[in-house]
């Protein structure tokens with residue numbers, strides 16, 4: 034499907050975003066300067082856990098160094114949840130009393146250049162009384178060497194239990210397998226780090242903040258809570274953002290400090306995160322521990338899963354996602370796309386002396402999928418079946434859709450088994466099985482891996498309200514204006530940082546209004562110009578913001594038709610919108626969108642007196658009829674050759690079959706899949722944020738934290 | 754801090770400036786010359802985001818001190834608008850969806866242009882090897898490799914036809 038115009042929904046339209054980036058004319062936070070601007074550098078903790086006995090500012094620089102004592106009127110960042118038993122943490126923008134991870138900001142220094150600010154920071158003396166560091170997430174809760182937040186009495190943000198009685202299952206299950214699985218701590222490592230530029234506008238009495246952020250409206254709400262400013266006194270602008278992947282879905286301590294500084298000093302202040310800060314001081318992700326038991330029949334059908342899962346949540350609960358999200362999500366998505374009668378999952382969100390975590394491309398999905406699919410392989414070995422046969426024996430069938438699974442996830446549609454069959458056929462399993470039997474001349478071992486999952490996107494209110502984090506999503510708005518020259522302006526509160534929304538939403542508008550995508554301008558990421566939005570996260574924008582764009586375009590279409598109908602003296606029902614024109618069906622009578630818009634704005638004398646004064650501007654919202662989320666699904670199949678001596682792994686073939694539903698722009702969807710897969714290859718083979726026993730990070734440059742440079746990426750992909 | 758005066762060509766213009774010895778070329782270009790198309794991703798020579806051209810060869814501007822560029826000729830992405838090879842690469846990058854957020858793109862293009870000019874016969878494996886000094890977190894490199902292949906193929910075609 035490519036729509037009527039070949040530029041609408043379903044067309045692999047080339048991107049509107051490309052031109053500026055290909056000429057180095059994008060605008061990232063680090064590209065922006067302001068007259069009189071100061072640069073900031075942070076004094077950060079060199080130790081993982083310590084009491085601060087004192088901070089000495091260097092002589093002569095007292096007015097350039099600021100600590101939490103100076104920011105006395107600023108509140109701590111507090112991301113609580115409604116789940117019973119959750120223990121909140123106070124995250125002070127600058128450490129107060131204690132530091133709880135390496136890299137935690139203690140003081141902020143300003144100077145004309147970053148280098149000079151760093152010179153000052155290097156002279157700030159901090160007296161630490163070191164405490165034992167809590168490094169291992171399981172030890173953190175079972176035999177803690179110390180308490181990260183003393184007042185809690187333990188190191189657990191939240192414990193949850195989805196309970197079930199396994200007594201009978203244990204007695205009767207012919208296959209019973211228990212494994213201990215861990216996933217490494219990672220860094221999302223977008224190519225651009227975070228950056229913040231704050232300026233206090235005295236005319237408007239308004240803080241203007243440029244920030245490399247995924248959810249500017251949420252940052253604004255959080256800033257207002259911490260700074261005691263009303264939300265109208267804050268404008269957050271996320272300009273071009275160099276990748277997010279969840280890393281930039283957060284209210285930063287640094288944002289609060291810079292906001293405060295710019296007002297206090299009456300000067301613009303900028304802070305640009307360097308790579309070391311990005312890797313060691315800011316957030317990490319994906320560190321899970323599973324003690325998992327799977328029960329199955331002899332024929333591979335699952336009876337149930339019983340799991341104790343721990344998530345290393347790091348030292349603080351971050352705003353807005355909180356320290357509970359990842360752990361709670363493990364318990365809710367561990368059953369994956371499979372059917373089973375019994376499910377028990379006990380989770381702990383452990384608090385450690387490591388940086389806090391944020392969700393990275395699929396909240397908890399990667400760890401869960403890894404643990405579950407390893408268990409499916411184990412069942413296959415035990416049952417003497419092919420791994421894909423075990424999947425087929427357990428996947429929800431298309432005839433069972435829509436399907437409410439054991440954790441009440443509402444799988445909307447799909448043919449999961451077909452995805453597996455297609456992937457297995459495309460990778461040519463018999464060929465590899467034969468080669469495995471024959472053995473490799475070079476001594477390497479061939480392995481074939483298979484993974485199936487379904488992934489919830491566009492989470493609605495009911496999904497998040499139970500968690501009660503500071504931000505519950507549910508709807509999205511779009512402001513649309515057909516300008517006097519026929520150009521359509523769309524404003525959304527989400528932010529596009531690689532997702533290609535400037536292109537894809539123009540396609541959505543084209544589909545409905547017939548306006549050429551070149552004549553659509555998408556404005557996003559600026560709280561002063563766009564409707565409120567919870568922002569870009571959780572695979573939601575194509576559905577939610579796209580839905581808002583479609584709804585707004587429909588509204589404008591109706592209004593255009595009404596005006597055009599009056600002007601051409603025909604019934605609204607006889608009008609169609611295509612090629613940037615309003616046409617009277619079956620005749621050659623037509624007007625361009627620009628002509629209609631011109632009359633409305635600048636020649637209203639041509640309209641009857643009772644014309645709808647709503648005009649050609651509207652803010653319209655979208656809320657899905659069911660708010661249980663969308664479920665896309667995929668099967669990945671991979672063949673690797675592993676050197677058993679040194680573990681070197683070469684990817685010989687990789688196949689992805691993914692059903693993303695209606696694709697707005699297949700090229701863009703494939704791009705997202707390729708990129709996500711490369712990140713998955715990094716997770717599996719290259720990337721690890723390691724910590725030593727003292728809580729010191731062992732990867733602090735891109736030479737020792739290794740996002741894949743040129744992996745053998747998927748060479749074939751097909752979408753169903 | 755003491756400074757040193759350098760004179761160099763930046764995008765064809767002569768620039769004379771007093772620079773601190775510790776100032777790297779990327780900061781000099783971005784903050785002082787307002788040429789922000791050169792991006793910074795690591796400042797330790799690994800990611801390649803800061804790649805530009807010094808005296809005709811690709812170089813990492815984050816591990817090049819501005820003070821050592823006295824007499825050099827530097828070209829940044831902003832100077833390639835009229836360059837025919839870059840025009841082919843821009844079209845190919847767009848056609849193959851070789852960029853998402855666009856942050857790695859200027860450095861990637863600098864390397865890609867070097868591959869096209871220096872290794873007209875490069876196959877996919879060679880392109881991948883040559884690209885190993887440029888990180889992209891968004892695309893998984895698929896579109897980038899295809900874009901370079903596309904330009905090389907088109908140029909070969911042209912040579913044959915001629």
Ligand code: FES
Pocket residue numbers: 792793794795796797798799800801802803804813814815816
């Ligand atoms: S910024 Fe120069 S190589 Fe990364």
Ligand code: FES
Pocket residue numbers: 224275276531851852853854855856857858888889890891892
């Ligand atoms: S396009 Fe985002 S890092 Fe390459």
